[in-house]
Amino acid sequence: MADTGMLNAAAAVTQPLRGTLAAGPRGPKPKNKFSRSNIIIYGTLFVVALYYALPLYVMIVTSLKGLPEIRMGNIFAPPLEVTFQPWVKAWQEACTGINCDGLSRGFWNSVRILIPSVILSVAIASVNGYALSMWKFKGSEVFFTILMIGAFIPYQVMLYPIVILLREAGLYGSLTGLVLVHVAFGMPINTLLFRNYFASIPEELFKAARVDGAGFWAIFFKIILPMSLPICVVALIIQVTGIWNDFLFGVTYISSPDRYPMTVQLNNIVNSVQGVKEYNVNMAATLLTGLVPLVIYFASGKLFVRGIAAGAVKG
Amino acid sequence: MTIQNASVSIKNLDLSFGAVKVLQNLNLDIGDGEFLVLLGSSGCGKSTLLNVIAGLLEPTDGQIWIKDKNVTWAEPSERGIGMVFQSYALYPQMTVEGNLTFGLKNAKVPKAEIAKRVARAAEILQIEPLLKRKPGALSGGQRQRVAIGRALVRDVEVFLFDEPLSNLDAKLRADLRVELKRLHNNLKNTMIYVTHDQVEAMTLADRIAIMKGGKIMQLGTPAEIYGKPQNLYVADFIGSPSMTFFDGTVDGNIMRIPGHDLPLGRYEFTSQPAPGTPAIIGVRPEHVMTGDNLRSAPYTTVVEIDLVEPMGSDTLVYCKFGGQTMRVRMDGQAQVAVGDRLTIGIDPAAASLFDKTTEVRL
Amino acid sequence: MTTTDIGPNTGPRETVRRPSRFLRNLSPKIAMLPLIFTACVVFLGGTLWTVLYSFTKSGLLPRLSWVGLDQYERLWSSRKWIVSIENLALYGICSLIGTLVIGFTLAALLDRKIRGEAVFRSIFLYPFALSFIVTGLVWQWILNPELGLQNVVREWGWTSFTFDPLNNPEIVMFGLLIAGLWQGTGLIMCIMLAGLRGIDEDIWKAARVDGIGTVKTYIRVIIPMMRPVFVTSLVLIAAGIVKLYDLVVAQTSGGPGISSEVPAKYVMTAMFGGQNLGQGFAASSMMLLMVVIILIPWAYLEFGGKKHG
Incomplete structure (x- = not known):
């Protein structure tokens, strides 16, 4: 069937990443440690690594400098005098419009959005994946196909109808509404992830549980869920980084600046036209916003690679 | 039952x-x-x-x-x-x-x-x-x-x-x-x-x-x-190695396969076929008689050995017979080599006959 | 011996009717209700709704007063939309080629049994963990003409050095591209690396026995073998390009002037800024069309052939 084929192709994106990165390199082995080709390889990698590492470095050093030092100095130079004032200011005092209570407000908004969204997403997606892989019924694949095609539709197409749906439900502008939007848009990739993972569980295990008299929920909670910790972590990573980094939904479905998530508030702080540009505060704020996904990235290692590769399908 | x-x-x-x-x-x-x-x-x-x-x-x-x-x-x-x-x-x-x-x-x-x-x-x-x-x-x-x-x-x-x-x-x-x-x-x-x-x-x-x-x-x-x-x-499907099958015709108590007329003797027909019915006879390798057993064989002939597969407990011998490569299971001790001439005996009573068109046992 | 049915002779011969198919296994159906709602109402329903209303005169509020293709005609006569499309095309082509080339090159370099592969990989990939807002803001700062990269190079002595893309309408898209590539190439590198690792090591031995050089082996043997990986990467990059929005908002806000506008931003402005819903619907429907145009050849390539083969 063409429809399931497409989904599998999407899944195929993540599949090769599972084991193969752990496998050894396949390319030809350089002969000599200091051969010309080796110097070229390491040289290129080093220069490119500079390009990738530089922005993080710039963010850090800028955020630790005083404004006068920035104005006269070199953007790449380490701070002559380290100050944490920009961080404090970004967190507590930075202004968006009339509010001057810093990025902390956005941070806590993001946390309040993140936690229920992630829990709900993973819960729903795991049940979906389980039902789709082990309790197929007439039409289940059709619904799934529609869901997966939906993942490729530009969000802009669905933004306004969702405004109407949320308004009808009385949730437009609220954090709850945004949570539901995140759950809906996180559903395709996470469902796909769980479905493919559950499909790799031997069918006989499921059969054995049925012979043992376990029903839909008993099999899910007692057999399947205890086996799905790794995939839950991957889904968690996708959702945490995806939701934390979201800007579009936050700006669309939150009506009051009090409730803006961190990314939206960050953009408003940095790109506000009033006042003196405080580059050090801006970079501290930027770094603060990037901190959550960065910590997840460096802490989760290989699982993150699996997660984002799957998440990339989401666009 | x-x-x-x-x-x-x-x-x-x-x-x-x-x-x-x-x-x-x-x-x-x-x-x-x-x-x-x-x-x-x-x-x-x-x-x-x-x-x-x-x-x-x-x-x-x-x-x-x-x-x-x-x-x-x-x-x-x-x-x-x-x-x-x-x-x-x-x-x-x-x-x-x-x-x-x-x-x-x-x-x-x-x-x-x-x-x-x-x-x-x-x-x-x-x-x-x-x-x-x-x-x-x-x-x-x-x-x-x-x-x-x-x-x-x-x-x-x-x-x-x-x-x-x-x-x-x-x-x-x-x-x-x-x-x-x-x-x-x-x-x-x-x-x-x-x-x-x-x-x-x-x-x-x-x-x-x-x-x-x-x-x-x-x-x-x-x-x-x-x-x-x-x-x-x-x-x-049953038997390893499996039976060797020969195409031929049944004429009363004789199964004619290329080069040989096998007397069916004590074969228990499920239903006696009409003379000239195209049939297939299947012979298990272990039912082909050699050596001392030959005395009780209703039909004997001499064949040339094509290939020998020693398997320890017994030896599998391939030879040309009736237009087919026939498998013969011999004792593991049997001293045979490719090119040797071997006398074999066939007892159709232990064989199986099938109608060629319906593939059902005769 | 018989193989025919005689059945149990004793005991009650109750007749059990086949239970209703729907009521049987009701739990999975109930469990999937959120999915069914999301797929059918939000995704399918929402898309159809938007396409439908793109043919109406909706302004501040959606109204079902048909105007045919008026909204589309207005859209395509809008200077801002044309610029958006041109920008997207330019950014798209450069980003597609850039990401594929850089992604593959980095993957190939990392695949050559080098030391510290994990470190390099972490460095190339971490930007992908960051949001486009963070990406846009940090590059906005680095490309700041007075205090950023340009200034540093001038201080080093190259006083005539000029690189100020964010204030130059001619090259502003390249300013975005630098940031976009920084953020997105790591992922493609990872996918390419996985693809390279999936290739049988014997291929390399065979190429060596045949005396084919390394670069030539990559171009003539390895890349053709990685076609599916390239196609997947292409789709991922393309789908991301169409959605390009956050980066522009953070880095340039569409400026200078309208010179870095993109379709997604046009939609957002029309819908939520300009109270011009019809334009927003028409523009987003055009975005949908773009995705369809990208996806259909891919779907055909991927699945059309296999069906018959």
């Missing part, structure tokens, strides 16, 4: 996936305490049939009766069956004990009763020391014992086995086979056992049902299946 006390009855069972007919109008009665083996190559429908009996697949049409109850639409757990799977299908996060008791807890069996049944199963299968371990810490053989134990504690009439020994290495497989046979002798439960391994089928079964394309090709005791295959498929 008529089954008066059927333990499991399958009536007019049909199963189709779309246009593909997986099971076709199957009828089968399995007696109380009988060990029935469903044998066939992959895709013949044997596992599908077992899954339908277990209630894991819904039939398109027909009925399943277990112990005088129509269970066609009953849940697997309500059918009074226990099932053992090829991949063991043990719940990885539970201990052995947890695996054994999961079904009983679902059925809300009292605690004391659970403990009693687990103790009994553990004793029968000698897995007491393993009860607190997780399946991951067990060997393949131990896992399969636990899987059998899981069926055992259910205290059911009917055991279903889906290729339970296929994932084990050859030696362990032989050991567990013997244990299964012993288990059946002791428990006397009805057992339905799916396998593609004819040695397992021959050694374990009271009766074997050979399946192909969703149909039963022959149902009978191992001896019947081996000695009197009812059709060409069964004749070719």
